[in-house]
Amino acid sequence: MPTDTNRQWILRSRPDGEPTMENFELREEPIPEPGPNEVLVRTRYMSVDPYMRGRMRDAESYANPWTIGDPMRARVVGEVVESNDSSHRSGDIVTGNLYWAEYATAPGAVLDRVETGSAPISTALHILGMPGLTAYVGTVEVGHVKPGDTVVVSGAAGAVGSVAGQIARIAGCRVVGIAGSEEKTEWLTDELGFDAAVDYNDDEFHAELARASPNGVDLYFENVGGEVSDAVLDRLNDYSRVAVCGKISLYNLDPDDERMRGPRRLYQRTRTRVEGFIVSDHDHIAPQATERLSRWVESEQLHYRESVRDGIESAPEAFLGLFEGENIGKQLVSM
Amino acid sequence: MPTDTNRQWILRSRPDGEPTMENFELREEPIPEPGPNEVLVRTRYMSVDPYMRGRMRDAESYANPWTIGDPMRARVVGEVVESNDSSHRSGDIVTGNLYWAEYATAPGAVLDRVETGSAPISTALHILGMPGLTAYVGTVEVGHVKPGDTVVVSGAAGAVGSVAGQIARIAGCRVVGIAGSEEKTEWLTDELGFDAAVDYNDDEFHAELARASPNGVDLYFENVGGEVSDAVLDRLNDYSRVAVCGKISLYNLDPDDERMRGPRRLYQRTRTRVEGFIVSDHDHIAPQATERLSRWVESEQLHYRESVRDGIESAPEAFLGLFEGENIGKQLVSM
Numbered sequence: 278m279p280t281d282t283n284r285q286w287i288l289r290s291r292p293d294g295e296p297t298m299e300n301f302e303l304r305e306e307p308i309p310e311p312g313p314n315e316v317l318v319r320t321r322y323m324s325v326d327p328y329m330r331g332r333m334r335d336a337e338s339y340a341n342p343w344t345i346g347d348p349m350r351a352r353v354v355g356e357v358v359e360s361n362d363s364s365h366r367s368g369d370i371v372t373g374n375l376y377w378a379e380y381a382t383a384p385g386a387v388l389d390r391v392e393t394g395s396a397p398i399s400t401a402l403h404i405l406g407m408p409g410l411t412a413y414v415g416t417v418e419v420g421h422v423k424p425g426d427t428v429v430v431s432g433a434a435g436a437v438g439s440v441a442g443q444i445a446r447i448a449g450c451r452v453v454g455i456a457g458s459e460e461k462t463e464w465l466t467d468e469l470g471f472d473a474a475v476d477y478n479d480d481e482f483h484a485e486l487a488r489a490s491p492n493g494v495d496l497y498f499e500n501v502g503g504e505v506s507d508a509v510l511d512r513l514n515d516y517s518r519v520a521v522c523g524k525i526s527l528y529n530l531d532p533d534d535e536r537m538r539g540p541r542r543l544y545q546r547t548r549t550r551v552e553g554f555i556v557s558d559h560d561h562i563a564p565q566a567t568e569r570l571s572r573w574v575e576s577e578q579l580h581y582r583e584s585v586r587d588g589i590e591s592a593p594e595a596f597l598g599l600f601e602g603e604n605i606g607k608q609l610v611s612m
Numbered sequence: 613m614p615t616d617t618n619r620q621w622i623l624r625s626r627p628d629g630e631p632t633m634e635n636f637e638l639r640e641e642p643i644p645e646p647g648p649n650e651v652l653v654r655t656r657y658m659s660v661d662p663y664m665r666g667r668m669r670d671a672e673s674y675a676n677p678w679t680i681g682d683p684m685r686a687r688v689v690g691e692v693v694e695s696n697d698s699s700h701r702s703g704d705i706v707t708g709n710l711y712w713a714e715y716a717t718a719p720g721a722v723l724d725r726v727e728t729g730s731a732p733i734s735t736a737l738h739i740l741g742m743p744g745l746t747a748y749v750g751t752v753e754v755g756h757v758k759p760g761d762t763v764v765v766s767g768a769a770g771a772v773g774s775v776a777g778q779i780a781r782i783a784g785c786r787v788v789g790i791a792g793s794e795e796k797t798e799w800l801t802d803e804l805g806f807d808a809a810v811d812y813n814d815d816e817f818h819a820e821l822a823r824a825s826p827n828g829v830d831l832y833f834e835n836v837g838g839e840v841s842d843a844v845l846d847r848l849n850d851y852s853r854v855a856v857c858g859k860i861s862l863y864n865l866d867p868d869d870e871r872m873r874g875p876r877r878l879y880q881r882t883r884t885r886v887e888g889f890i891v892s893d894h895d896h897i898a899p900q901a902t903e904r905l906s907r908w909v910e911s912e913q914l915h916y917r918e919s920v921r922d923g924i925e926s927a928p929e930a931f932l933g934l935f936e937g938e939n940i941g942k943q944l945v946s947m
Binding site for chain 1: 666837838856857858859862867871872873874875876878879880881882883884885886887888889890893
């Protein structure tokens with residue numbers, strides 16, 4: 278709710294292993310004033326994403342680490358409250374890379390008008406935003422999804438995985454999701470149209486996965502890493518592809534942790550191609566992909582779900598919950 | 613030397629771990645008679661290759677396993693002794709997939725005339741044959757070698773690795789070879805023109821590799837697997853590629869062996885692409901590749917070396933020596 282103050286989360290310290298509340302500090306400051314060509318945005322929805330764990334680390338990554346004492350960054354959908362930039366007006370809904378904050382100023386040029394058609398504005402943070410584009414890039418551009426493929430998606434009930442599986446379904450594949458609860462697996466099969474979904478907590482996980490992929494695996498959309506992935510990698514077919522979107526189960530592990538060791542794989546016999554990708558390298562296909570995703574959402578070929586926590590104060594719990602698999606669909610923070 | 617009998621090696625039993633002489637049996641039989649459209653070939657050179665270890669196994673692979681009690685197969689260069697096929701004449705030098713044997717009959721259609729230009733006929737089994745083509749495919753087609761890349765080749769003094777590194781050198785790369793003795797590393801730098809070569813038995817191996825690749829690694833041509841590879845994989849740059857030609861250090865290990873476990877890798881941050889390949893999938897580029905390899909051999913841009921054992925009786929030792937790194941350049945058996 279609008280007040281005179283702006284609350285925002287600061288990176289207080291870097292996590293050692295699993296992040297804790299000690300790593301975050303909620304700071305109150307006056308609402309900032311927009312400078313020339315700047316816009317003041319009130320956050321309506323803020324995205325928390327697994328990649329943020331990498332930004333909390335003090336190590337080289339594909340983006341610079343966050344600085345201790347600085348506000349933490351996030352993709353946000355918000356409302357323009359005040360504008361000194363001719364391309365944005367008060368009341369406009371915009372999206373941009375802003376902060377874990379109730380308010381933020383930014384140059385108008387780095388904000389995009391939210392165009393979701395008939396979909397809710399929050400979808401600009403998932404199915405019609407970066408996670409949806411990531412799913413498209415991973416399946417289509419990196420994974421070269423083909424009709425008739427058996428496609429396995431781990432983290433299948435997450436913001437990216439749930440879209441990746443549905444794109445594969447639209448592409449004429451047999452789609453198998455892996456997730457961590459019965460509620461999730463039921464959502465995948467009953468609402469999203471996955472052909473099968475397997476719970477990795479199930480004692481019979483390996484056997485269930487084999488039953489769900491009787492002809493082996495042609496494309497594995499990798500979100501989790503670790504032993505869940507091992508089960509899939511054991512089933513790869515000739516000319517199989519592994520699109521490495523992320524490995525959330527490894528992000529909080531120390532390099533010396535025993536769980537950071539796993540089976541060495543040959544990959545040669547099956548001519549498997551394993552490829553790590555980052556969505557921002559594929560910006561050139563964003564317009565085409567977003568147009569298709571929008572169309573599929575409108576025609577109800579693509580479904581989504583949001584897990585929403587309310588209030589800026591809940592942002593760290595929302596983020597930490599990602600590593601516990603608490604979210605179904607996209608985890609958001611509303612305010 | 614020609615006699616009335618033909619000696620050939622039979623697969624007596626499947627190895628459990630490292631192959632031993634117990635797995636092989638030398639059988640004497642009369643020299644076979646060529647049937648209609650068949651040719652009798654006297655072996656001059658026989659190739660032993662790491663991939664043969666997979667054929668000794670009773671497991672699905674990209675080619676059928678050898679059958680116990682059957683003659684073992686090998687690529688051979690030999691002389692036509694008798695021909696019932698109009699396309700081959702007595703005295704012709706041919707190559708084909710024949711046997712670990714002094715003599716063999718085969719349909720004329722499966723034998724190719726050896727055309728090595730001015731190079732010795734044995735080169736049809738390495739630099740101008742399958743190993744040379746494998747090196748070309750791995751660097752050019754799978755590895756997308758680019759001028760300015762730092763290319764690391766393991767098994768660099770072997771039949772494939774030595775050619776792969778030289779192709780990368782011709783392609784304008786900084787080339788670093790990894791091999792297992794000073795004699796080998798000196799050969800790589802002094803005769804083959806590698807920019808650097810590192811001995812994996814060196815106590816300072818990791819530090820030496822870092823010194824040899826100060827700007828990281830763009831392309832890794834993988835022949836060995838295991839801890840030697842780990843050292844390279846730790847140095848991969850953004851957009852790096854790993855062309856997986858083989859992992860000889862793992863072929864004799866039981867899946868439960870502790871050495872079959874290694875660090876889990878993310879590959880996403882660096883957008884690394886790891887791709888297993890098999891040369892026979894790339895037959896369409898064989899004519900072009902072979903023409904280029906021949907030209908480079910003639911112009912002395914490509915060098916090679918052979919390790920030759922004499923006599924059919926030495927074939928198993930020649931094969932087993934591959935796993936001990938005994939060969940420098942191509943291991944052959946002459947007869």
